[in-house]
Amino acid sequence: MKAVVFKGPFDVAVENVPDPTLEQPNDAIIRITTSNICGSDLHPYEGRAPLDHGMVLGHENMGVVEDVGPGVDRIDVGDRVSVPFNISCGTCRNCTAGWTNACLRANPTGRPTAGYGYPMMGPYWGGQAEYLRVPWADFNLLKLPAGREHENAFTMLSDIFPTGYHGAELARVAPGDTVAVYGAGPVGLMAAHSAMIRGASQVFIVDKEPDRLELAERYGVTAVNFADTDPTEVITDATDGTGVDCGIEAVGYQAHDATGQEHPELVMDKLVEVVQSTGRIGVVGVYLPQDPGAATEGAQQGRIGFDYGSVFDKNIQLGHGQCPVKRYNRQLRDLIIRGRAQPELIVSHELSLDEAPQAYDQFDKRVDGWTKVLLHPAA
Numbered sequence: 001m002k003a004v005v006f007k008g009p010f011d012v013a014v015e016n017v018p019d020p021t022l023e024q025p026n027d028a029i030i031r032i033t034t035s036n037i038c039g040s041d042l043h044p045y046e047g048r049a050p051l052d053h054g055m056v057l058g059h060e061n062m063g064v065v066e067d068v069g070p071g072v073d074r075i076d077v078g079d080r081v082s083v084p085f086n087i088s089c090g091t092c093r094n095c096t097a098g099w100t101n102a103c104l105r106a107n108p109t110g111r112p113t114a115g116y117g118y119p120m121m122g123p124y125w126g127g128q129a130e131y132l133r134v135p136w137a138d139f140n141l142l143k144l145p146a147g148r149e150h151e152n153a154f155t156m157l158s159d160i161f162p163t164g165y166h167g168a169e170l171a172r173v174a175p176g177d178t179v180a181v182y183g184a185g186p187v188g189l190m191a192a193h194s195a196m197i198r199g200a201s202q203v204f205i206v207d208k209e210p211d212r213l214e215l216a217e218r219y220g221v222t223a224v225n226f227a228d229t230d231p232t233e234v235i236t237d238a239t240d241g242t243g244v245d246c247g248i249e250a251v252g253y254q255a256h257d258a259t260g261q262e263h264p265e266l267v268m269d270k271l272v273e274v275v276q277s278t279g280r281i282g283v284v285g286v287y288l289p290q291d292p293g294a295a296t297e298g299a300q301q302g303r304i305g306f307d308y309g310s311v312f313d314k315n316i317q318l319g320h321g322q323c324p325v326k327r328y329n330r331q332l333r334d335l336i337i338r339g340r341a342q343p344e345l346i347v348s349h350e351l352s353l354d355e356a357p358q359a360y361d362q363f364d365k366r367v368d369g370w371t372k373v374l375l376h377p378a379a
Contacts, residue, residue: 002377003056003129004356006117009047012360014353017056020125020133025071028137030083034155035127036060037356037373039185040118040286042364048254048293049119058128058375059085059116060158062144062151066131074138081141082157082333083134084325087114087124090139101324106135113322128356130377142329145337152344153336155374156190161332161343163284163323164190164250168198170282170319171246175199178244180235180274182267184212184223186372187284188250189346192221195248197341202239206231206270208258211348211368218345227258232273245279247271249320252285253299262295268306275316283320346372352379 005015020029035058044051061083065075075081087107088100094112095103106114107122117126125133134140144154164187173179179195181188184207195203196219203221207213213223222238224231236243255266271281289302298305311318335341348371351359359373 001130056125058126061127156343166323183250243276
């Protein structure tokens, strides 16, 4: 099959690789119809997270079931499905508690998380390819309505829409709350959209990229450009001097100022400033236990020195971590079907697999207009 293969930092190639096969009775093979390039894919692409050369990339996947093992009895050949980026067994302590992001069995290294085509998440090839093997298919796969309707919306169910919603859940966004989201990339936009869906009275989103901020306004949120203003001052003034009830961190360990200089603690510090006392912050931006390319010695060892003293003093509650996609994807699917959610508004490009190397280059350089890229292997 044709697939997008990681060759090294800033180097991906489209190559012919062996087709996936059924390795266990509970496996399924998916014919991929859409696989997205995620901002997290840029971590290995930029050499900031270790990934084996030859790994097939892609953890945001959907498609049609091509084959199933003899142990699969809920999913049928021909079903249209969304594939959560978490790989989970469904029976370990964490899975049965609903924390499918921290499966204790799926990753052979023993690390409590597994996923497709991503650093430290196991040997599983990703879905930026024509076909994908899915373990524990009955448990992992989400059925979708047959056909092609809502393709560009449903493809967000594998990761970024649930992850954005998870940020709103961690921040416990409730009807009438005011919310500040840092980062207007795809996850931040989905977090802002989710906050609106949950009934927030006012949502601010902070970034410096004009194309992203324009997209934010399509979701009815207030865009704040930190390149030409102080977000804390703007948001505090707009909330009658109180600050917001909730903050969502959707940037992660590569946070940087308007000049491009990295400051790993920057977003957390700004959220602590603008969230009022007894407020809540949800962190879904990625932070790593090790990052040799980090701007500070502490951050290289996963130590981010943000203003925790003020967190304690203001009684701010923190929630954080990778999203358990299965906790939310069925409900979010139904919001799409009923017209209550429009995650597809962020799509900027629909390309073939052959165009993936150019797409990675443009997306990584934050070229204007490259906000969310979908790859269609059959294109």
